[in-house]
Amino acid sequence: MDKAERRLELLRAARDVFATKGYHAAKVDDIVARASVAKGTFYLYFPDKRSVFVELVDGLFSRLGGAILTVDTQGDIEAQIKHNIRGIVAVLLDDPALTQLLLSFAPGLDPAFAAKIRSFYDGVKTLLRVSLDEGQRLGIVAEGDTTIYATFTVGALKEIFTESTDRGQAWPREQLVEQLFRLLQRGYLRIDRALEPPVSVPPKPRKTRKTSA
Amino acid sequence: MDKAERRLELLRAARDVFATKGYHAAKVDDIVARASVAKGTFYLYFPDKRSVFVELVDGLFSRLGGAILTVDTQGDIEAQIKHNIRGIVAVLLDDPALTQLLLSFAPGLDPAFAAKIRSFYDGVKTLLRVSLDEGQRLGIVAEGDTTIYATFTVGALKEIFTESTDRGQAWPREQLVEQLFRLLQRGYLRIDRALEPPVSVPPKPRKTRKTSA
DNA sequence: ATTCTGACTGACTGGACAGTCAGTCGGGGG
DNA sequence: CCCCCGACTGACTGTCCAGTCAGTCAGAAT
Numbered sequence: 001m002d003k004a005e006r007r008l009e010l011l012r013a014a015r016d017v018f019a020t021k022g023y024h025a026a027k028v029d030d031i032v033a034r035a036s037v038a039k040g041t042f043y044l045y046f047p048d049k050r051s052v053f054v055e056l057v058d059g060l061f062s063r064l065g066g067a068i069l070t071v072d073t074q075g076d077i078e079a080q081i082k083h084n085i086r087g088i089v090a091v092l093l094d095d096p097a098l099t100q101l102l103l104s105f106a107p108g109l110d111p112a113f114a115a116k117i118r119s120f121y122d123g124v125k126t127l128l129r130v131s132l133d134e135g136q137r138l139g140i141v142a143e144g145d146t147t148i149y150a151t152f153t154v155g156a157l158k159e160i161f162t163e164s165t166d167r168g169q170a171w172p173r174e175q176l177v178e179q180l181f182r183l184l185q186r187g188y189l190r191i192d193r194a195l196e197p198p199v200s201v202p203p204k205p206r207k208t209r210k211t212s213a
Numbered sequence: 214m215d216k217a218e219r220r221l222e223l224l225r226a227a228r229d230v231f232a233t234k235g236y237h238a239a240k241v242d243d244i245v246a247r248a249s250v251a252k253g254t255f256y257l258y259f260p261d262k263r264s265v266f267v268e269l270v271d272g273l274f275s276r277l278g279g280a281i282l283t284v285d286t287q288g289d290i291e292a293q294i295k296h297n298i299r300g301i302v303a304v305l306l307d308d309p310a311l312t313q314l315l316l317s318f319a320p321g322l323d324p325a326f327a328a329k330i331r332s333f334y335d336g337v338k339t340l341l342r343v344s345l346d347e348g349q350r351l352g353i354v355a356e357g358d359t360t361i362y363a364t365f366t367v368g369a370l371k372e373i374f375t376e377s378t379d380r381g382q383a384w385p386r387e388q389l390v391e392q393l394f395r396l397l398q399r400g401y402l403r404i405d406r407a408l409e410p411p412v413s414v415p416p417k418p419r420k421t422r423k424t425s426a
Numbered sequence: 427a428t429t430c431t432g433a434c435t436g437a438c439t440g441g442a443c444a445g446t447c448a449g450t451c452g453g454g455g456g
Numbered sequence: 457c458c459c460c461c462g463a464c465t466g467a468c469t470g471t472c473c474a475g476t477c478a479g480t481c482a483g484a485a486t
Contacts, residue, residue: 003463024237028444038465043445148373148392155372156365163364179358183365216433241474251435256475 014052019097060098067091096165125150227265232310276304299390316375338363
């Protein structure tokens with residue numbers, strides 16, 4: 001077994017132990033036991049317990065970022081938004097152990113680390129807000145404060161994922177995608193729906209408008 | 214100083230320390246130092262560290278429950294729902310230290326701690342879901358899965374409070390109430406609005422219907 | 427005045443754990 | 457065949473901290 005492989009094995013073991021026992025209750029002894037390796041070996045690959053944790057979370061972050069694509073302006077918006085949602089769902093549910101950790105990050109743990117996670121969420125919110133602003137200009141997002149829309153969307157997403165990872169695989173994946181989409185749509189998306197126009201707004205043109213999400 | 218007073222002092226000290234350092238990093242030594250009392254005294258009033266925490270969370274929960282009143286069927290529903298929201302906001306913002314603690318909970322970090330907070334949120338969600346079911350019966354809540362509405366609402370609330378406690382008192386209280394109400398209304402409340410009736414549903418009668426929230 | 431009571435104290439203990447390091451082992455090269 | 461090297465080992469150490477308990481003290485009761 002070469003070094004890279006052993007490292008991976010330790011990462012996987014750490015992930016599993018963190019996910020089942022939580023960061024604090026996860027002992028380095030548990031991790032090495034699960035990896036069938038002596039304690040010293042752990043310290044050949046990682047300087048300390050925290051750094052494995054950080055590495056795990058970083059990995060999930062970047063996979064999540066990779067899953068979120070700007071929506072092509074010309075295509076079927078609904079399909080693309082669903083595709084993005086599906087991508088996020090896939091990343092998170094493919095590694096429920098890590099997702100659990102991401103959702104339940106602890107500010108008290110380490111200020112620098114907490115700041116990193118916060119900035120991640122801030123980034124997501126900004127991305128979302130910009131998309132919503134654009135959508136508003138194009139008439140497919142209801143008028144209102146987009147910062148708040150973004151905040152509550154992220155909050156709702158977090159909560160739904162928390163719940164669905166807590167309860168095992170309770171909700172089938174595609175159903176989750178549907179539910180999330182309908183949530184957005186019901187909440188503030190206005191795609192291809194004949195709505196009561198908000199006080200004196202001329203009816204909008206036809207299909208396939210454009211934004212990112 | 215009598216016993217009740219000392220107990221309160223310890224509770225307050227614990228709350229502050231928990232809020233600033235997080236549950237794990239909060240040492241009993243920190244708490245007793247803040248309360249200007251010897252360590253042994255702490256154990257005269259509480260069996261252990263966890264029980265103070267539990268007591269704090271229980272207290273917040275019951276205050277929250279107390280702030281939520283069943284809406285009078287005959288009166289101005291909007292005003293009453295806003296009143297309820299205002300009550301919740303007041304409870305949470307009047308004790309930002311505890312609120313911080315609840316919002317920044319870290320389920321992954323300590324099973325016992327996590328269980329306590331999870332049960333808190335489950336309680337809130339159930340409370341909310343029951344109200345929404347009632348509202349649905351009365352036609353002022355959109356049809357759909359109320360469990361999801363509840364989850365979504367709690368998530369959105371968490372996020373908004375996180376943001377508003379993180380950034381100091383950025384949002385004035387009454388504005389927060391307005392925003393939350395509009396969120397619910399836009400999201401799924403259907404009070405006194407001429408809506409597109411969902412596929413073939415006869416228009417509802419006039420004002421002042423009834424539910425709890 | 428003396429005893430008693432109970433709130434309070436803080437040095438101490440016992441256990442838990444992160445991290446260390448002297449030593450083993452196996453295989454490859456000389 | 458033996459030595460070397462680097463991966464690996466696990467008993468050990470140092471630290472931290474929740475929880476304990478023998479003792480102090482002020483004031484109430486007798």
